[in-house]
Every structure is written in C-alpha cells, then in structure tokens.
Amino acid sequence: xxxxxxxxxxxxxxxxxxxxxxxxxxxxxxxxxxxxxxxxxxxxxxxxxxxxxxxxxxxxxxxxxxxxxxxxxxxxxxxxxxxxxxxxxxxxxxxxxxxxxxxxxxxxxxxxxxxxxxxxxxxxxxxxxxxxxxxxxxxxxxxxxxxxxxxxxxxxxxxxxxxxxxxxxxxxxxxxxxxxxxxxxxxxxxxxxxxxxxxxxxxxxxxxxxxxxxxxxxxxxxxxxxxxxxxxxxxxxxxxxxxxxxxxxxxxxxxxxxxxxxxxxxxxxxxxxxxxxxxxxxxxxxxxxxxxxxxxxxxxxxxxxxxxxxxxxxxxxxxxxxxxxxxxxx
Amino acid sequence: xxxxxxxxxxxxxxxxxxxxxxxxxxxxxxxxxxxxxxxxxxxxxxxxxxxxxxxxxxxxxxxxxxxxxxxxxxxxxxxxxxxxxxxxxxxxxxxxxxxxxxxxxxxxxxxxxxxxxxxxxxxxxxxxxxxxxxxxxxxxxxxxxxxxxxxxxxxxxxxxxxxxxxxxxxxxxxxxxxxxxxxxxxxxxxxxxxxxxxxxxxxxxxxxxxxxxxxxxxxxxxxxxxxxxxxxxxxxxxxxxxxxxxxxxxxxxxxxxxxxxxxxxxxxxxxxxxxxxxxxxxxxxxxxxxxxxxxxxxxxxxxxxxxxxx
Numbered sequence: 001x002x003x004x005x006x007x008x009x010x011x012x013x014x015x016x017x018x019x020x021x022x023x024x025x026x027x028x029x030x031x032x033x034x035x036x037x038x039x040x041x042x043x044x045x046x047x048x049x050x051x052x053x054x055x056x057x058x059x060x061x062x063x064x065x066x067x068x069x070x071x072x073x074x075x076x077x078x079x080x081x082x083x084x085x086x087x088x089x090x091x092x093x094x095x096x097x098x099x100x101x102x103x104x105x106x107x108x109x110x111x112x113x114x115x116x117x118x119x120x121x122x123x124x125x126x127x128x129x130x131x132x133x134x135x136x137x138x139x140x141x142x143x144x145x146x147x148x149x150x151x152x153x154x155x156x157x158x159x160x161x162x163x164x165x166x167x168x169x170x171x172x173x174x175x176x177x178x179x180x181x182x183x184x185x186x187x188x189x190x191x192x193x194x195x196x197x198x199x200x201x202x203x204x205x206x207x208x209x210x211x212x213x214x215x216x217x218x219x220x221x222x223x224x225x226x227x228x229x230x231x232x233x234x235x236x237x238x239x240x241x242x243x244x245x246x247x248x249x250x251x252x253x254x255x256x257x258x259x260x261x262x263x264x265x266x267x268x269x270x271x272x273x274x275x276x277x278x279x280x281x282x283x284x285x286x287x288x289x290x291x292x293x294x295x296x297x298x299x300x301x302x303x304x305x306x307x308x309x310x311x312x313x314x315x316x317x318x319x320x321x322x323x324x325x326x327x328x329x330x
Numbered sequence: 331x332x333x334x335x336x337x338x339x340x341x342x343x344x345x346x347x348x349x350x351x352x353x354x355x356x357x358x359x360x361x362x363x364x365x366x367x368x369x370x371x372x373x374x375x376x377x378x379x380x381x382x383x384x385x386x387x388x389x390x391x392x393x394x395x396x397x398x399x400x401x402x403x404x405x406x407x408x409x410x411x412x413x414x415x416x417x418x419x420x421x422x423x424x425x426x427x428x429x430x431x432x433x434x435x436x437x438x439x440x441x442x443x444x445x446x447x448x449x450x451x452x453x454x455x456x457x458x459x460x461x462x463x464x465x466x467x468x469x470x471x472x473x474x475x476x477x478x479x480x481x482x483x484x485x486x487x488x489x490x491x492x493x494x495x496x497x498x499x500x501x502x503x504x505x506x507x508x509x510x511x512x513x514x515x516x517x518x519x520x521x522x523x524x525x526x527x528x529x530x531x532x533x534x535x536x537x538x539x540x541x542x543x544x545x546x547x548x549x550x551x552x553x554x555x556x557x558x559x560x561x562x563x564x565x566x567x568x569x570x571x572x573x574x575x576x577x578x579x580x581x582x583x584x585x586x587x588x589x590x591x592x593x594x595x596x597x598x599x600x601x602x603x604x605x606x607x608x609x610x611x612x613x614x615x616x617x618x619x620x621x622x623x624x625x626x627x628x629x630x631x632x633x634x635x636x637x638x639x640x
Contacts, residue, residue, distance in 0.1 A: 028474040036490050155628075159620040161566050163573050163589055164613035167596075167606055174600035267479040271570050275593070285482070286574045289489040297489045304482040312477070 014320050022313035029305050030082075033298055034075050064089075082302070088295040090288075105299045109281060113303065115183060116273070116280035119196050120265050123203040128258055131208040135215025140242075142220060151216075154209035162268055166202045166275040173198060181276040199276040206268050211261045218253035222246055252319040259315030263308045364629055371625030378432060378619055385433040389426040393583045415611065418591055422583075428612060430583040436619070438499060438578065439565040445503035446564070447557060450510025455541045457511070458518035469515070472508045480505045484571060493576050498568065506564055513556050517549040524548075551634040558627035562620040569616045585612035 069077075081088070087105035138147045157165065170179050177197040187195070222228065223246060231245045270282035277283070285300035287293075351359075364372075381388060415424035457465040475483070484501055491497040521527065522545065530544050571577030572586025580587060592608030599606045 025474060025477045029478055032474070032478070033486065036486060155624065156621055159562065159624045160617045161569055161573075161613065161620070163570070164610075164617040167589075167593075167609045167613055170596060170599055171603050171606045171610065174603075174606075179596050179599065263479075267481050270481060270485075271573065274574055285485055286576065289485050290575055292489055292492075294489060297486060301478075301482055301486040305478045308479050308482075309477050 011320060015317050018313060018316050018320065022309060022316075025309055026306060029309065030079060030302065031075065033301050033305065034078055035071075036294060036298055036301075087299040087302075090296050091291075091293045105295050108284065108296060109299050109303070112279055112281045112284050115278065116269055116282065118192070119199060119203070119273075119278065119280060120262070120269060122193065122196055122200045123207065123265060124262060126200065127204045127207040127211065127261075130204070131211035131261075132215055132254065132258075134208070135212040136219055138212070139216045139219035139223065147216075150212065154212055157205055157209040158213070162202065162206055162271040163275050165205050166198070166272060169198055169202055169205075173201075179276065181278040183279065196278070199272050199278055202272050202275070203265060203268055207261050207265055210264060211257055214257040214260070215254060218257060219246075219250060222250055222253070225249075248322075251322040255318035255322065256315040259311045259318065263311040263315075266304055266307050266311075360633065367625040368629035371622040371629070374618060374622035375626065378436060378622075381429055382432040382436045385429045389429040391423040391426040393422075393427065393430040393581070395422060395426070415607075418588075418608070424588075424608065424611070427583040427588060428585075428615065431585045431588060431612060432615070434578060434582055435565070435568065435572075435585050435616075438495065439561060439568050442499045442503045442506070442568070443557065443561045443564045445499065446506040446560065447510050447553075449503060450507030451514045451553065452541075453507070454511040454514025455518050455545060456537070457515045458522050458545070459537060459540060461519075461522075465515075468511065472511050475505065475508045476512075481567060481570065484567065485574075485576065488571070488576050493571075493579055495578060495582075498571070498577055502564055502567055506560060506567075510556065510560060513552065514549070517552050518545050521545050521548045551630075555627050555631045555634065558623050558630070562623040562627075565623075566616070566620060585616050588612035589616075 078088075085106060087109065089104050090108060134150055138150050141147050178195055179198065181195045181199050183192050183195050228241060228245055231241045236245070269280065270286065272278070273280040273282040274286055281300055281303060285297060285304070288296035288300065415428070418424055418427065453468055457468045478486075480502075483505055487501045487505075488497070491501065527540060527544050530540055535544075568577055569584075569586035569589075572584050573590050575587070575590060577586055578584040589609045589612045592606075592610075592612070595605040595608060
C-alpha cells in the first residue's frame, strides 16, 4: 500500500504539471486572439456599418464592442462570456439604419462545428488503423522492397499541397463520388458518408503519410534499444519480443503520433473544406476572414487553437501515463 | 635541431601531399556521388529558377493581358490555337500566367523565408549566447506562438491586417521564424560552450562578432537544410492562403489563386477529365517544386549528418 502511493505520485504530479502548463498556454492564446479586436484599425465601427451609418449607431456599436472600457476589463468580460458559451454577435448583417439582422456566433458556428467533427471523425476512423498497420509492418520489414515502396510514396504525398491531392482524387474518382460535399443537417447517415467520401479520402492521404512515417520511426527507434536486443539474445520468440517487450513501451510514441496527427487534421481541414465546398468550420473561418467578420474569425481561431492544444496535451499525458519507466520507478 | 628531423608524424606526411581542394572542387565531388532523386530535384529547381528569373522573356503574353476568346480551357474544346493552355475566365493566357506565377509565387516565398531566417536566426543566436532572462522570455513566447496552428494564426492575423503582399510576407515570416528560432537556438547552444567561443569572449569580441564569426559558420549545415524545408513550407502556406483567396491578390498571377480560378469546372470533370487541368497545372507546379526541394534536402541532410558521424 505504501509502495503504491509512492509509485502513483510521480505520474500524478507530472500530469498535473502538464495540465497546468496546457491551461497556461490556453490563457496566453486567448489573450492573443482577444487582442485581435484591440489591434483593429481606427474607425472600425464606420467600416462595418457603412459610411451612411448614423453617429448614434456607430457609438452604440463601439459601446457593444466595449471600446469605451480599458483592455483588461474587456478581456475579462470576453473570456467570462466565452466560458459561458457566448461567443458574441457576428458583424455581418448589421445595417447602417440600425435594424439589426446579425446572428449570434454560436448559432453560426454550432452546426458547422458538428460537420467538421464528423468529417474529421470519418477521416480518423480510416486513417489511424491504416497508418498504424503500414507503419508497424514497414518498421518490422525494414529496408525491404515493401518498406522502400511505402516510404517513397509517403514522402511524395507529404510534399504535395492538400489541394493538389484533392484535384488528383477528383480526376480519378469523380465518376464514382460527388465532387461537392454539400451535406445538410437532415441527411441520413449513408448519404452523408457518400458525400464526404472524397474530402475524407483526401485528408486520409495527407494524414496517413505523416502518421505512418512517425509510427515507423518510433518503432524502429524502439527496436534498436538495448533491452530488445537483450530479449532477442536470450532467445525469446519474435512474437514474444514484440508483444511483451516492445509493445508496452510503444504505446506512448504511438499515442503521441495519433494525437499529434489529429491536431494536424484540424489545420488540414481548412483547405480541404474549401475545395469540396463542405459546410464546416474551416470554410466559415475563411469566409469570416475575407469579410473581416472578426467575432466569427475569433471564435473559429479559438476553437481550432483549443482543439490543437488539448490534443497535444492529451498526447503528452498519454505518453506520461503509459510510460513504464514512470509507472514503475525504482 | 637534429631531434626535430627525427620526429615523424603520419599526419604531417599526409598533410604535405593533400592539397586543399577549393569549394567548387569539393562540390563537384559531392555532386558526382549524388543519388538520382537529388539530381532530379536539382534539375527541377534549376528549371524553376530559370523560368522565374526570365519570366518576362519567356512568357508569350503579358501577365494581365486580356484576349477576346475567354473561358475556353483547351484548343481541343474550341479554344484558340494561339493559347496552348487556353485562357482563363476573363481571357488571360494561362501559359503566360503560369510563367509569371513562377516569378511571383517563388519570389514572395523566397523573400518570406529569408526574412524568417533573419528574424529567427538572429534571435536564436542571441538566446543561445545570452542564456539569461532573454532566452527564457523568447523561448516561452515561441512556445505560445507555436501552440496555435500556423495556418489558423495566419488567417487570424490576415483578418486584422488585410491581405496585401507586405502584410502576407511579414505575417508568415514572423510565424515561421519561431521554428527557425528553435532550431538555431538548440544547435547554437552546443557551439556556445566550445572553448574557442570562450576565447573570443575573453579577448573582448562583441556579441555581433561572436554570432557571425564564431558560431554561425559552425551551425551552417543544419541551417541550410532547414532553409530548404522552411522554403517549401512557406511556399505551400502562401499557395494555400492564395487558394483560399486570402493570399496574393489579383491581377498578380499566382499559382494558388490560379488553382482556385480553375476549380469552376470541377463539377464537369466526370464527363471530361481534361477540365481538371486548369486547376491541376498550377497545383502540380506547386507540388513538383516542393517534392524537388524535399529530395535535395533529404540528400543534403543525409550527407551532412553522415559526415558528422564519421
């Protein structure tokens, strides 16, 4: 019992440390994203509402943005609202006459976030098992023809831009799958899957290349370590070496690879959504940036950054929790 | 005197025979041993560089010249024989725009990468030399900047500053310099502790001398390889932003926005695959260059790291 409290302690403290660091990063990132509105050029009120806006309307708009208060109070107000699920009101749809047809950011982001998560989920379901399989088999058959082939193909796809892969897939598969992924909320699952086939496949190609190479490197690194050689030298069978000696140490790098690539997926989704006109959050962010709809862009950036940071944090924590050296300290 | 004549050293004898090879001779020997993929990469890069530099001479028409036969991609589809790759939606010659696109896209990516190396490299060297509060401040700042995906961050900043070429260059250079900073700092940290740096410091050399003359020459190989990787990354980011309509703005010819313009035929690709070519040509131009750069960097990394192991 006494031994157990001692063994759990270093893991827990490291995990708490990482969690603290992750929260701190999120805090700084939220400040950066918040200061976006503070860095806006001079008279943004007139720019959004149009030149014909009444002075009273512009004044009301400025008050809504809180430009009459000091920055740190605005930050506290903003972050408190965000934590309660209120991301503000979109700039678009505001008229100079004062009639307000703008929508709340949550209303805009909500359904699109769900769409993006669906696309990312489908991609992950295909890409994760596939790349783990390719990576592990390539590592075990190192320097074979198979390994070299897989390596050459993935090195090439890594250096391709996402849109090039997307158009290549369109050329080859346009006859079988729709090139417009215009999903709607009330679509049955089967049709939805059929519509997202091409975007999901594009992202799979991008992700698999990265994930497979990282898995392969992690496994090769592991198989080169002295204790694996020791296990082989003492005459353990090949399956036993892999299952009993290599695998417990492999979980951490593999989990890191998966989480890291899911984080990468978050970024890749932007371009792919635009290619296939998929109504996701990446497309929304691009639209809001080109129309300079700052609250929506802020909300999207916050969601992307938070997902990215949390996934990397998750990779860290899985790495710590499954590390045998930390679990069984001497 | 006679004692000195008797001492024999193998290194001394070899030293008499070995003539110091010039930089060009060493480069020629290395090139002869380069694998096919590296040769392929170098030839492609040379071709791109040639097209980019001589775009004004090579292009049959101007960057923004508009012709009456608009929106017909190919001669085979009823386009004009005078335009090999046809004209785009407002009648500009696609081949000319591809050639000018090389100049604009590669030029802007190159300037951005150089700027990002200047910022990241200088700060990284300073952080490695002056390992006090400045190093802590810069490193933690870079940690926070790197925790946001750079494409998302670039989009966010573009929404504030608007899409113009100077702001595009500045934003991407600053975001990308974080990675240069990390690499420079970690490589330079190993060199800073060397005795000759200490000696330079003791004889009173300033910060700038130590950076330029003592450390920089010794960390060049990883930085050169990183330059190739960063260039292709920056190049891809700019192409992606232009594709999203937020990078290089028309009428400047640029591959990313050409892909975007060409995509209007995409619904009809299932009837005739050549309709994908207006998008595939510029996208392929981007892809080929990044593949070529990656091949060369791969070879260079292999070569320099191999030499270090020996």
